[in-house]
Structure formats: structure tokens, C-alpha cells
Amino acid sequence: MTALPSHVQELADRVAGGHGVEVLELNLRGQGRGRVLSVVLDAEGPVEADIVELVSKDLSRALDEADPVAGSYTLEVSTPGLSRPLHTRRDFRRQRGHEVSVLRATPARDEGHGQGLEGDARPAGAAGTATDAGTGPGTTSVRGTVLDADDEAVVLEVDGDQVRVPLSEVVHGKVVLPW
Numbered sequence: 103m104t105a106l107p108s109h110v111q112e113l114a115d116r117v118a119g120g121h122g123v124e125v126l127e128l129n130l131r132g133q134g135r136g137r138v139l140s141v142v143l144d145a146e147g148p149v150e151a152d153i154v155e156l157v158s159k160d161l162s163r164a165l166d167e168a169d170p171v172a173g174s175y176t177l178e179v180s181t182p183g184l185s186r187p188l189h190t191r192r193d194f195r196r197q198r199g200h201e202v203s204v205l206r207a208t209p210a211r212d213e214g215h216g217q218g219l220e221g222d223a224r225p226a227g228a229a230g231t232a233t234d235a236g237t238g239p240g241t242t243s244v245r246g247t248v249l250d251a252d253d254e255a256v257v258l259e260v261d262g263d264q265v266r267v268p269l270s271e272v273v274h275g276k277v278v279l280p281w
Contacts, residue, residue, distance in 0.1 A: 104130040109170045117161045137175035149181045188275030194251035203245045204275040
């Protein structure tokens with residue numbers, strides 16, 4: 103990826119903000135005529151296709167006027183989609199009420215004993231969790247509905263219990279698709 107002038111981020115943020123969305127990612131990739139300026143938009147709720155189109159048109163116009171990126175490139179404006187990885191408080195908060203699967207680094211245990219997930223008296227591997235079931239050594243997977251997330255942890259409902267998964271242990275999460 104190529105470094106972008108800060109003015110490009112400022113333009114993208116201003117245009118996106120004017121349409122009630124925000125820039126999640128911004129990067130320039132490729133070389134020569136094959137360069138692509140990729141802008142990924144996000145919002146608290148779903149980002150409608152007409153908003154993506156409006157941001158694309160307005161940002162294209164603003165970039166043409168300011169000309170902060172030398173040479174030619176293709177502008178690509180999109181949303182992260184359902185398959186986007188979940189890592190941060192913000193990512194998980196946006197999925198409140200949705201089922202997710204979280205791969206987490208397994209904390210060290212004292213003398214081979216201990217609890218499973220924080221706030222969960224069941225051992226790892228009990229209902230709602232899978233221990234090293236294709237997840238790799240030192241990781242566990244938990245599946246549940248996002249209730250909330252703060253700066254420290256994501257709170258899931260797993261089989262009727264609330265389970266706190268520290269964000270520092272989240273390797274990645276993903277939305278479980280209903281189909």
C-alpha cells in the first residue's frame with residue numbers, strides 16, 4: 103500500500119460525515135494505472151447503497167478539485183459487509199443483538215485447573231464453547247449473542263448465561279450468518 107497525504111483522509115472524512123457515515127478504512131493500493139483508492143464506509147446502522155453512491159460521487163468531485171493524489175487511480179467506495187472481522191469495542195457494539203463467533207486466546211491456567219470463560223463457571227468446551235476444535239493451540243471459540251461491549255470486554259449471552267470475553271484475548275470475531 104502507498105502512503106496517502108493527510109488531506110485525503112480529511113476530504114474523505116468530511117464528505118462521508120456529510121452523509122451521516124464515517125470512513126472505516128482508507129488506502130491506496132497497486133501501481134501505475136492499476137492504482138485503487140479504496141474507501142470503506144461504516145455507520146451505527148446499515149449503510150444503504152444510495153449513501154455509498156452519493157459519497158462516491160461527492161468524494162470523486164472533491165478529490166478532482168483538490169487533486170491531493172498524483173497520477174491516475176480508480177476510486178472504490180464500499181462497506182465492510184457481513185464478513186468483516188470484529189476486534190474492537192466499537193465493532194462488537196455495532197453487532198448488539200446479533201449472534202457472533204469469537205476466537206479468543208486461552209489465558210494461562212493454574213496447575214491445569216481453572217474456569218472457562220470469564221464470568222462463566224463452565225469449563226471451556228462446555229455448551230457454547232469449543233476448545234481447540236479446529237481453532238488452533240492456545241485458543242478457544244465461543245458463540246453467543248452480543249449484549250454489550252466496553253473498553254475491556256465484550257459481553258455475550260451464551261446458553262442463557264452472560265459471558266465476558268476480555269478484548270485483549272479476542273483473536274477475532276465474526277457475525278454468524280442466519281442461513
